[in-house]
Amino acid sequence: MEDQVRQNKEAPDFKRNVQVFRFIGGNLVSFFGDQIYFIALPLIILAITNSPLSMGIAAAVEKLAVLLQPLAGELADRLSRKWLLLFCDFGRFIVMGVMGFLHIIGNLTLWEIYTGAFVFGVLTQIYNTCQFASIPALVQEKDLQLANSINSGIFQTAVFIGPGVGGLLISLFNPGVGLILNSLTFLFGFVMVLSLRLESQVRLKEKEGRSILDGIQEGFQFVLTQKPILVTNLAMLISVFGTTLFLTMLVVHLKAAAELTAIQIGWVLSIGGAASIIGSLSTSKLKKHFSYRKILFTAGFTGGLSIVLFGMSEHLLTLAVMNAVGQLRHQS
Known part of the structure; x- marks a missing residue:
């Protein structure tokens, strides 16, 4: 040390x-x-x-x-x-x-x-x-x-x-x-x-x-x-599992269901990346006006809804928007 x-x-x-x-x-x-x-x-x-x-x-x-x-x-x-x-x-x-x-x-x-x-x-x-x-x-x-x-x-x-x-x-x-x-x-x-x-x-x-x-x-x-550490790690494991499941099915859905090309898949993911940056930058400002509880609840609800709508969509623009909403929620 x-x-x-x-x-x-x-x-x-x-x-x-x-x-x-x-x-x-x-x-x-x-x-x-x-x-x-x-x-x-x-x-x-x-x-x-x-x-x-x-x-x-x-x-x-x-x-x-x-x-x-x-x-x-x-x-x-x-x-x-x-x-x-x-x-x-x-x-x-x-x-x-x-x-x-x-x-x-x-x-x-x-x-x-x-x-x-x-x-x-x-x-x-x-x-x-x-x-x-x-x-x-x-x-x-x-x-x-x-x-x-x-x-x-x-x-x-x-x-x-x-x-x-x-x-x-x-x-x-x-x-x-x-x-x-x-x-x-x-x-x-x-x-x-x-x-x-x-x-x-x-x-x-x-x-x-x-x-x-x-x-x-x-x-x-x-x-x-250590119960707090154990619960935190279990929550993280569940979160990683859910995120991995979504990201795995995301590319599969874009290719198999929506029949997008590789370059179109890249565009959808890049738009999500842009939303992720916006989410990171806006979190500190949101904390000045809303409580953590409200931010987390709203982010969780909109994120879950965006995944449902993403799975029901096959149009390039709609897919890009739903993925962007999901990434924006993830960084909040």
């Missing part, structure tokens, strides 16, 4: 902090790649199986990694975060690249998609945990909130621009090319992390002498015995 403080004090001012800009830049490219993946994978599964159920299983398998949060936290505390970040980026580069190549040559099978989705989900969970823990080591304490805000902002920007660009690329090429492009974004992130001066963190004294398995077990026991 003392080493962490020393690193913060020695970090340059934010405007001259090349290290953190490299890190955030790598994340920006990866975020864009994820938006291509989000469109490409459902289209690939539909092409192979023509089954929305198969897409749902793939999404569920990928999201199972959220249950491994105690493992990810323990690894981030005990091992070199830089090497963990490099391992996760390189692993995702290989997984996405192999899946994309196999689809292009017509040899990608459903079980390979399930396996790839699970491995991708685990690596992403570990990466996100290490990323969150690594940013404080790159900036001064006074710049930490700004760095996190910029990192969040570029994610929202990617959600706005990425789907439109991804839809255009997929419409011009094989969806497998989309997965390969996504894999290359992780290779770019790998190079950016490799250039960083991220020192290995000092192990906490209370963790010395314990195995990783002991730490993981204690993490799960702590969650199970």
